[in-house]
Amino acid sequence: MNPFHADKGKNQNVRLNERYTGLANEINRRLATFPLSQIPSGLYEPIRYSLIAKGKRMRPILLILVGESLGASREKLFPAALAIELLHTFTLVHDDIMDKDTQRRGRPTLHIKWDDNTAILAGDALMTLAFRTLMQTKSPAISRMGVEFSQAMLEICEGQAMDMEFEKRSFVDAEEYLQMVGKKTGKLLGLSCVLGALIADPASESIADLADFGLKLGQAFQIQDDCLEITSDEQKMGKSLFSDIAEGKKTFPVIQVLADLSVEKRDSFLSFLKQNSDDRAIIRSEFEKRGALEKSLFKVRQLLNEASDLLSKMPINVQTELSDFIQTIYLRQS
């Protein structure tokens, strides 16, 4: 299977987009009405703030697409779908503290609107709510789901630790980068697919391939996001522009440039980026001149092709859903 070969036409894309938007709206509705106590308000107000943020809700959508295409009812899938989004929200809240990001999804980050302590605690509670919600799933595979869920969370922590460690280094190779974003982003997309399948069919033979599929998708998505940080405008991204580059993050385009430089020149390139992190045009032209964006987008396509290849062994319904998902959600962003 190749997600690029089939041009399903404009109508088909419109129809799929409407379907995903409908799903996202349903998830948003359930997040906005998620049952939470009123007090202590110092805990629950920030949590509510984080839950009504705009988001693409890709992870719960993915879980529902996989679960439904394997025969589970939407109602049965919703606790795990919400749990995935709660978990994702927790990681954003804590990552924003650690990365000192000030904007997220077009609004001040939680630790900016309140303070670090409030954000630490709200994140902890979100993680807890994620578990509690997951545990409400009626499934004979509930223990395995709990283990997969916490294993994914642990790898997200590992990915964040690697990311912070990489900031202090002057060189990171593409392999290390892929491992880091695989843990930080890919693992959760894989978990979304895996949970959908486990709820539908605990004996599904596609579990391992679905985990790998999510991994590749996450790696592709993160590289695409790294490129968008350079090429897109701030409003569209909804987060501080070049904040990653200013922080010394080794994004994929940065790594592409570093790999072509001698050891001595790497530090001066990283200094150049930090010094010019408020000048969009300079940064962008520097990356374009060095072909770093082109190489990065080539890697995105390669990873998406690998993800697509993994689909071929899966039941046909899952193949169709997931290749539509890649085509509609991923390609429209690039």
Add this chain to the structure above:
Amino acid sequence: MNPFHADKGKNQNVRLNERYTGLANEINRRLATFPLSQIPSGLYEPIRYSLIAKGKRMRPILLILVGESLGASREKLFPAALAIELLHTFTLVHDDIMDKDTQRRGRPTLHIKWDDNTAILAGDALMTLAFRTLMQTKSPAISRMGVEFSQAMLEICEGQAMDMEFEKRSFVDAEEYLQMVGKKTGKLLGLSCVLGALIADPASESIADLADFGLKLGQAFQIQDDCLEITSDEQKMGKSLFSDIAEGKKTFPVIQVLADLSVEKRDSFLSFLKQNSDDRAIIRSEFEKRGALEKSLFKVRQLLNEASDLLSKMPINVQTELSDFIQTIYLRQS
């Protein structure tokens, strides 16, 4: 049942202390050899540091005492026992960041030895490891255990939020204090008993009473700890002396004094405490003069009596274990 009526004699206490120490040693051994990856070292070194800290391991001991007295094997209980201690360790790591505590269990706190980001992330991973370990329990009640576990975690977050809110107020009444420490400390002791019972017998009729028993025990323990902060020396406590008082925490003895003061005099008493928080003698004599320690220890005894009363409806083995536990662990500290 009354934990104070039965003077079981010195030999009995020595025997029980040896038994608890043996259990604590076994828990310590399993924590010290807890399977963890080596990399990323920025994540796992601080986690290992937190796991080898000295601790009384009261929570896993309580879980094992209840579970064994209801017929579960120790091997079956160990995953949940470790999960409880991992969860407790997570709360200490994050609370120490929020409370800016510099010493814990006789060593620098994690955010002091490393930094805030490292401590946030290590705490997150500890919470995740707690859940993953819990999920390894073989039990038909595993979903309920997961819900009870995350509900307790959520209430711990609520308790911490209340604690931080109280710091900013000039008055807190005893009822509010008991609710806060019930969530922050009592809930987890209750969870320890509840999980032990659920693993031994998912249909146990003692679950609700065990949760209440733990709640009272936790409240008693926290008030006792508040008193020890005033009367004990730093080395014995293993944490910064008067740090709670310096931070403006409304500990139980503080509340006893505040309740006797007019509204106008409360702020000046709190200022007095902050200004003199490095002078042990002055602080201690102030509390003694006002009878605050005496009133606090009276409340401890009252709560322990209430906890004991709850035991009367439980199976005799549980009654014996838990009243021994109160007598041996609690009374030796006061």
